Amino acid sequence: MFVDRVTVEVEAGKGGDGCVSFRREKYIPRGGPDGGDGGRGGSIIVVAEPGVDSLQMLVHRKHWRARSGTPGGGKKCHGANAEDLTILVPPGTVVIDADHDFVLKDLEAAGDQVIAARGGNGGKGNTRFKSATNQVPREHTRGGAGENRRVTFELKVIADVGLLGKPNAGKSTLLSRVSRARPEIADYPFTTKIPNLGIVQVDIDHALVMADIPGLIEGAHSGAGLGHEFLRHVERTRVLIHLIEPEPMDGTNPIENYHAIRAEVEKYDIDLGNRPEIVAVSKAELPGAEEVRTELEQAIGKPVLLFSSVTGQGLNELTRKAYSLLSEQRQPT
Numbered sequence: 001m002f003v004d005r006v007t008v009e010v011e012a013g014k015g016g017d018g019c020v021s022f023r024r025e026k027y028i029p030r031g032g033p034d035g036g037d038g039g040r041g042g043s044i045i046v047v048a049e050p051g052v053d054s055l056q057m058l059v060h061r062k063h064w065r066a067r068s069g070t071p072g073g074g075k076k077c078h079g080a081n082a083e084d085l086t087i088l089v090p091p092g093t094v095v096i097d098a099d100h101d102f103v104l105k106d107l108e109a110a111g112d113q114v115i116a117a118r119g120g121n122g123g124k125g126n127t128r129f130k131s132a133t134n135q136v137p138r139e140h141t142r143g144g145a146g147e148n149r150r151v152t153f154e155l156k157v158i159a160d161v162g163l164l165g166k167p168n169a170g171k172s173t174l175l176s177r178v179s180r181a182r183p184e185i186a187d188y189p190f191t192t193k194i195p196n197l198g199i200v201q202v203d204i205d206h207a208l209v210m211a212d213i214p215g216l217i218e219g220a221h222s223g224a225g226l227g228h229e230f231l232r233h234v235e236r237t238r239v240l241i242h243l244i245e246p247e248p249m250d251g252t253n254p255i256e257n258y259h260a261i262r263a264e265v266e267k268y269d270i271d272l273g274n275r276p277e278i279v280a281v282s283k284a285e286l287p288g289a290e291e292v293r294t295e296l297e298q299a300i301g302k303p304v305l306l307f308s309s310v311t312g313q314g315l316n317e318l319t320r321k322a323y324s325l326l327s328e329q330r331q332p333t
């Protein structure tokens with residue numbers, strides 16, 4: 001199961017109490033007079049960490065509690081600040097206050113962070129209350145409470161690589177060929193209604209998550225054919241593989257189809273239009289495929305891959321290319 005939304009409880013540490021310590025006749029408290037401040041309670045900090053690629057860890061740990069600061073001591077001794085607790089999430093995670101339903105922060109890039117719950121401040125020791133007229137104040141303050149709240153983590157990215165293309169382009173077949181996912185495949189358009197995810201083992205050490213996305217049609221950006229819903233899924237991937245069917249059943253022209261889908265994507269969201277894209281002609285064993293590849297390369301002025309999910313031709317090159325684009329994406333900015 002792919003987790004893209006988890007809610008946990010976070011509880012920051014309480015601040016340590018300020019110390020009261022003073023010199024009385026014949027009595028000197030342990031550690032001496034002059035009570036120091038308490039230490040700060042630990043905060044809960046959420047960090048987008050490159051290399052973390054799921055929210056799975058949060059499913060297994062629903063409660064996060066940071067330690068309290070220690071109380072101050074005599075001789076102005078400051079209590080120890082408690083360590084902060086860090087929750088590591090994948091870049092692309094939105095951190096939401098679940099009780100009040102607002103976004104604390106959108107951790108888009110690697111290294112982005114947000115304090116999910118702030119630790120309580122340490123209390124003030126009695127030394128702080130000394131004045132010209134009162135050299136032995138009994139006053140002091142308690143440590144502050146730590147914040148606690150329910151936090152929802154939502155992963156905007158559902159997959160590393162998204163398969164983009166018109167219906168029937170061969171997206172689901174590709175996913176079933178390079179992963180263990182078993183999406184429905186059929187020779188009619190709109191077979192796929194929701195994204196299917198599969199893990200693609202690129203080589204022994206490297207894998208990526210690939211999403212088979214429902215086919216897009218012209219007008220998708222304004223909602224045609226559930227276009228918004230589908231484009232939202234495309235938006236949640238880091239790298240796109242744009243599949244071009246060489247001999248579409250509906251008699252449309254493959255080059256025009258490429259431009260039509262690009263136009264839909266760009267009209268929907270210009271940022272999405274700038275996402276790294278691999279262009280690949282599918283169904284390579286069909287007689288016209290090679291020629292379509294050459295034409296398409298000329299038309300768009302960049303390399304076009306050619307692969308077949310039936311013969312297996314070009315599949316390794318395709319997944320390796322996707323992985324290398326993805327690695328560039330994952331570099332911290």
Ligand SMILES: Nc1nc2c(ncn2[C@@H]2O[C@H](COP(=O)(O)OP(=O)(O)OP(=O)(O)O)[C@@H](O)[C@H]2O)c(=O)[nH]1
Pocket residue numbers: 165166167168169170171172173174184185186187188189190191192193213214215216282283284285286307308309310311
């Ligand atoms: N000859 C040939 N046919 C293929 C290849 N890949 C897919 N097909 C066929 O193309 C048709 C559509 O394949 P799908 O994988 O369902 O296409 P899709 O892009 O997922 O389609 P939608 O889910 O409707 O958007 C099916 O009949 C597949 O058997 C291929 O490499 N070669």
Ligand SMILES: [Mg+2]
Pocket residue numbers: 171172173183184185191192212213214215
């Ligand atoms: Mg499909």
